[in-house]
Amino acid sequence: MLDSRVKQHIDSLGIDYEPLVCEEHLADTAQFCEHYGISPQEACNAILVAMKTNPRTYVACLVRADTKLDVNHKLSDAVNFKRLSFASGEETASLTGQLIGGVTIFALPEMPIYIDERVMQQPRIIVGGGNRTSKIRLDPHALEKLPNVKVADIAIPR
Numbered sequence: 001m002l003d004s005r006v007k008q009h010i011d012s013l014g015i016d017y018e019p020l021v022c023e024e025h026l027a028d029t030a031q032f033c034e035h036y037g038i039s040p041q042e043a044c045n046a047i048l049v050a051m052k053t054n055p056r057t058y059v060a061c062l063v064r065a066d067t068k069l070d071v072n073h074k075l076s077d078a079v080n081f082k083r084l085s086f087a088s089g090e091e092t093a094s095l096t097g098q099l100i101g102g103v104t105i106f107a108l109p110e111m112p113i114y115i116d117e118r119v120m121q122q123p124r125i126i127v128g129g130g131n132r133t134s135k136i137r138l139d140p141h142a143l144e145k146l147p148n149v150k151v152a153d154i155a156i157p158r
Contacts, residue, residue, distance in 0.1 A: 003130025
């Protein structure tokens with residue numbers, strides 16, 4: 001059910017998780033939460049941010065659905081770089097090989113990963129499965145097994 005690369009990566013890290021089925025047309029976070037009765041505090045969004053370097057470099061971020069990534073202030077301060085922008089949907093899909101609506105921080109190319117500290121306050125979180133037909137429920141502290149992970153204050157309330 002999960003994207004095969006995502007499943008392989010999460011299994012290789014020895015992370016305990018629960019795969020969840022998601023109807024493709026309900027993969028976007030707001031529709032997913034509403035239809036399946038999931039709290040926005042539990043649902044998380046993986047977001048790629050481009051650093052305006054030549055060539056472009058990227059950072060991946062994970063924030064709860066009840067917050068929004070503060071690219072221009074908090075993330076900029078965390079990465080100590082001022083020229084940042086959200087990666088486009090096309091860039092994200094091309095770089096990750098994952099489908100928008102299911103992008104996850106698992107099975108990404110090597111890049112820094114910033115997890116908002118509010119994500120870590122939840123007992124369980126839900127992240128994308130790499131496709132639009134699955135999600136992954138897990139303990140947020142399991143994400144600390146990923147390489148290049150930093151927990152930081154990078155989001156603001158919606």
